[in-house]
Amino acid sequence: MTIRLPDGPDRLRTYEPRTEPFAVNPGRSFTSRTVFSAAHVVADPFADVSPDAPAAVDWDLTLAFRRHLWSHGLGVAEAMDTAQRGMGLDWAGAAELIRRSAAEAKAVGGLIACGVGTDQLTGPATLAEVRAAYEEQLALVEESGAQAVLMASRALAAAASGPEDYLEVYGHLLRQAAEPVVLHWLGPMFDPALEGYWGSASLDAATETFLEVIAAHPDKVDGIKVSLLDARREIDIRRRLPKGVRCYTGDDFHYPELIAGDEQGFSHALLGIFDPLGPLAAEAVRVLDTGDTQGFRALLDPTVGLSRHLFQPPTRFYKTGVVLLAWLADFQPHFTMVGGLQSARSLPHLARAYELADGLGLFPDPKLAEERMKTLLSMYGVTQ
Numbered sequence: 001m002t003i004r005l006p007d008g009p010d011r012l013r014t015y016e017p018r019t020e021p022f023a024v025n026p027g028r029s030f031t032s033r034t035v036f037s038a039a040h041v042v043a044d045p046f047a048d049v050s051p052d053a054p055a056a057v058d059w060d061l062t063l064a065f066r067r068h069l070w071s072h073g074l075g076v077a078e079a080m081d082t083a084q085r086g087m088g089l090d091w092a093g094a095a096e097l098i099r100r101s102a103a104e105a106k107a108v109g110g111l112i113a114c115g116v117g118t119d120q121l122t123g124p125a126t127l128a129e130v131r132a133a134y135e136e137q138l139a140l141v142e143e144s145g146a147q148a149v150l151m152a153s154r155a156l157a158a159a160a161s162g163p164e165d166y167l168e169v170y171g172h173l174l175r176q177a178a179e180p181v182v183l184h185w186l187g188p189m190f191d192p193a194l195e196g197y198w199g200s201a202s203l204d205a206a207t208e209t210f211l212e213v214i215a216a217h218p219d220k221v222d223g224i225k226v227s228l229l230d231a232r233r234e235i236d237i238r239r240r241l242p243k244g245v246r247c248y249t250g251d252d253f254h255y256p257e258l259i260a261g262d263e264q265g266f267s268h269a270l271l272g273i274f275d276p277l278g279p280l281a282a283e284a285v286r287v288l289d290t291g292d293t294q295g296f297r298a299l300l301d302p303t304v305g306l307s308r309h310l311f312q313p314p315t316r317f318y319k320t321g322v323v324l325l326a327w328l329a330d331f332q333p334h335f336t337m338v339g340g341l342q343s344a345r346s347l348p349h350l351a352r353a354y355e356l357a358d359g360l361g362l363f364p365d366p367k368l369a370e371e372r373m374k375t376l377l378s379m380y381g382v383t384q
Helices: 059-071 091-108 127-144 154-159 163-176 203-216 231-239 255-260 278-289 293-310 315-328 338-343 347-360 366-379
Strands: 003-006 012-015 035-038 075-078 112-116 147-150 181-186 221-227 246-249 268-271
Touching: 003 347, 003 366, 035 278, 059 075, 059 091, 075 091, 091 112, 091 127, 112 127, 112 181, 127 147, 127 154, 127 163, 154 163, 163 181, 163 203, 181 203, 203 221, 203 231, 221 231, 231 246, 231 255, 246 255, 246 268, 255 268, 255 278, 255 293, 278 293, 293 315, 293 347, 315 338, 315 347, 315 366, 347 366
Parallel strands: 035 075, 035 268, 075 112, 112 147, 147 181, 181 221, 221 246
Antiparallel strands: 003 012
């Protein structure tokens, strides 16, 4: 069987899908790296909501997908940007997601970390209000029993006048955190409202402030997640971290080399691309656990093309490709997203995502994926 895919303006080309998937059985957790998949949420397609209304989530399918990730040994990074925080999922929805997922993690023995932000603030805020918003969310995550990830805050970026405000806010939060947290530096390619985070548009200056926060509270920082799509900068930061503070790569462009590491260290992982790559990524890390770096790279390096495609600018819309692949892989029966973001990428972009994912063998049932892709194409007027 073949499928006709867009190939430039008014052109189609024929693609022959795989007939067999890359088969991976569920497996144990990892010994050499701590690996989180930032997981997407499954929308309820039958809810009568508008794009700017509160998210309607299919909780059963959302939790089922997390059980899928846990079954392969991956941790779940919950209520992060992959779950559309600030892009369809409001704080009320995120809070419910945290409660439900943390309870599910406890029931199945899964590793979970949850995002702590300030997205309950809907307008201009003072630094005191930013601190209070962070505190509210931190308390909920800690009460749930999950590890906290202190996410970058749009409200703090808007309210801060310089590095000293970041030092004060983060220092306050770290002093009161019950357990060590993960600090998340999310770059403006993922969220334009975070331009100039840590008090400077200069990444060199911002890096110094970021490291100053960590150096002042090393006992309260389990690790950092760096999402700047800049491998060299991540490595430089990683080498300057206090002993015992981990680096969790959030670089969806260079993750194989960063996880593999070098003679001076390596990165753990907290990645949105490990949502669609879950089983394959898990298999690669288990190979790395044996000390076989070459085998790890042989499995994971070929996935970078798909990741770079999904995360191409505007990068913040990568979630659309992630959910497309979840639908094609039959983790959900529809291609619907909260906030209507299934429309955020073009048909050629989606078609290329399908082709790259199929080439990697990511679809448990390649025939079903082909049929669903043909259905999507037909909605755009592409006949087979």
